[in-house]
Amino acid sequence: MGLVVTGISQDGDLAALEAQLKAAGLPLDPLQLIGPDDSTQGAASRAGILSDGGLISGGGGTGVPGITSHNPTVPGGSGASFFRNETLSDRLGDLEIPDDEVENYVDTLEAGRSVVAYFAKPDNIDKVSEIFHAAGLAKVKTF
Numbered sequence: 001m002g003l004v005v006t007g008i009s010q011d012g013d014l015a016a017l018e019a020q021l022k023a024a025g026l027p028l029d030p031l032q033l034i035g036p037d038d039s040t041q042g043a044a045s046r047a048g049i050l051s052d053g054g055l056i057s058g059g060g061g062t063g064v065p066g067i068t069s070h071n072p073t074v075p076g077g078s079g080a081s082f083f084r085n086e087t088l089s090d091r092l093g094d095l096e097i098p099d100d101e102v103e104n105y106v107d108t109l110e111a112g113r114s115v116v117a118y119f120a121k122p123d124n125i126d127k128v129s130e131i132f133h134a135a136g137l138a139k140v141k142t143f
Contacts, residue, residue, distance in 0.1 A: 007137025
């Protein structure tokens, strides 16, 4: 049986959830929030590095950004694009989310929603799950 309860918050506001956890006598320390700002590290510059670690190219490899007139762009974009924070998958992995579901959570974050998790104990896992549902979190799962 898993011990991490996860859910999706539309706005990242945990006030109602925290109040319900406190009312149930559960500590707030095990509560984690990963917000949409955690899903991107920032804008990639036109001459920056892609998320796979490769350099943006397309000018034959001889152009020097800021010196030559060639302005390479991020593939699929119009100049700047966002690339993922490399630690995001690690953070989601810490929530014991299976590898085959991590991408769904990344997509959720990129869509502007937040992932909420609670590291429960065997004796309170069901109560935490009930509280997540009662607080209006979507897609409540236990891993």
